[in-house]
Amino acid sequence: MIRFDAVSKKYPNGTTAVDDLSLELAEGGITVLVGPSGCGKTTTLRMINRMVEPTTGTVSLRGRDIREVNAPELRRGIGYVIQHAGLFPHRTVLDNIATVPLLLGWSRKKARARAAELLELVGLPAEMAKRYPNQLSGGQQQRVGVARALGADPPVLLMDEPFSAVDPIVRAELQAEFIRLQKELHKTIVFVTHDIDEAIKLGDNIAVFRTGGRLAQFDTPERLLTRPADEFVADFVGHDRGIRRLSFVKAAEVPLRDGPVLSATTPVAEARAVKEPWVLIVDDARRPLGWAPVAELPDSGTLADVSPAPLGHTFSLVGDSARAALDSALLSPARLAVGVDADGAVVGVADVHEITDSPGGDDK
Numbered sequence: 001m002i003r004f005d006a007v008s009k010k011y012p013n014g015t016t017a018v019d020d021l022s023l024e025l026a027e028g029g030i031t032v033l034v035g036p037s038g039c040g041k042t043t044t045l046r047m048i049n050r051m052v053e054p055t056t057g058t059v060s061l062r063g064r065d066i067r068e069v070n071a072p073e074l075r076r077g078i079g080y081v082i083q084h085a086g087l088f089p090h091r092t093v094l095d096n097i098a099t100v101p102l103l104l105g106w107s108r109k110k111a112r113a114r115a116a117e118l119l120e121l122v123g124l125p126a127e128m129a130k131r132y133p134n135q136l137s138g139g140q141q142q143r144v145g146v147a148r149a150l151g152a153d154p155p156v157l158l159m160d161e162p163f164s165a166v167d168p169i170v171r172a173e174l175q176a177e178f179i180r181l182q183k184e185l186h187k188t189i190v191f192v193t194h195d196i197d198e199a200i201k202l203g204d205n206i207a208v209f210r211t212g213g214r215l216a217q218f219d220t221p222e223r224l225l226t227r228p229a230d231e232f233v234a235d236f237v238g239h240d241r242g243i244r245r246l247s248f249v250k251a252a253e254v255p256l257r258d259g260p261v262l263s264a265t266t267p268v269a270e271a272r273a274v275k276e277p278w279v280l281i282v283d284d285a286r287r288p289l290g291w292a293p294v295a296e297l298p299d300s301g302t303l304a305d306v307s308p309a310p311l312g313h314t315f316s317l318v319g320d321s322a323r324a325a326l327d328s329a330l331l332s333p334a335r336l337a338v339g340v341d342a343d344g345a346v347v348g349v350a351d352v353h354e355i356t357d358s359p360g361g362d363d364k
């Protein structure tokens with residue numbers, strides 16, 4: 001879809017911003033360009049819509065060298081979203097969104113109707129249409145920026161750190177909304193960020209750049225985490241990649257053991273004999289009721305007489321990732337994750353080490 005062939009960009013002051021880049025970006029997917037500051041991400045992005053011309057090499061779009069297409073025509077098919085949204089301050093939200101359709105010569109009525117649709121698409125209430133950008137929060141402005149970029153329904157969307165200027169909570173909301181939107185729209189998106197977590201969350205593929213504008217690795221998030229090409233990538237994706245990796249391991253691959261799982265009908269005397277600090281009490285369908293500290297069990301009766309400590313979280317062997325198992329272990333008073341089947345019945349338990357050591361995740 002978008003292809004870089006041996007592309008380099010050297011600015012007139014002698015800076016090599018991008019060095020011999022060859023890369024093919026899939027149609028309908030999100031490719032994230034990530035790397036430290038100054039590694040050439042923005043330059044790479046802007047070579048796609050000809051805001052920057054390569055010094056050598058070729059960029060092509062759907063098989064056509066983009067130098068053969070005049071820049072305004074090319075940009076009609078390419079939406080562009082930047083940090084701080086870059087909205088026109090003296091135009092209303094609706095008119096900001098209608099900018100591109102109007103430039104394309106649509107009637108004012110048709111352009112505004114389209115803008116109203118887009119406002120709804122990005123999750124903003126209709127009454128915001130008449131406001132001016134400074135009457136919106138940072139997150140709302142970013143949504144308007146996305147709506148404006150979608151104005152002419154371009155097949156390609158370039159996004160340069162679009163969510164960096166907002167606080168972490170709003171950022172997480174915008175990311176979630178963005179994923180929802182993309183499921184609906186299937187645009188070909190190139191997304192620049194310096195935040196590896198954002199890259200992993202959003203990218204179908206990630207290009208990691210190193211300083212000097214060289215591509216260090218181009219891969220799926222999963223492969224970056226499990227098979228970093230070299231030490232630079234390994235450091236960049238973070239030392240806790242072992243934990244992030246778990247998001248790509250199916251919970252079913254976590255090795256479970258039987259553990260101290262006892263039915264509520266078990267006599268306390270029997271439970272006290274268990275050589276574990278905690279027992280997990282289950283009902284007659286093996287659904288978990290809670291954890292009880294063995295040392296504090298009463299002298300007689302059954303486990304049904306005990307009021308157990310809350311369970312925390314279970315994780316499902318059907319559908320969850322090993323990351324959910326890790327959360328389950330960390331939140332459990334017994335520090336043991338409880339794995340359940342589709343009916344919610346306990347299959348077994350695992351501790352943090354057993355979960356982080358789980359196999360899988362590297363061969364897909």
Ligand SMILES: Nc1ncnc2c1ncn2[C@@H]1O[C@H](COP(=O)(O)OP(=O)(O)OP(=O)(O)O)[C@@H](O)[C@H]1O
Pocket residue numbers: 011012013015016017035036037038039040041042043044194
């Ligand atoms: N117009 C320009 N003239 C000269 N040098 C430039 C120009 N634009 C960018 N550069 C330099 O090219 C290199 C790559 O810049 P670019 O903006 O592409 O990096 P980036 O990875 O997007 O950085 P950041 O994450 O800080 O935005 C940097 O060293 C930058 O200083």
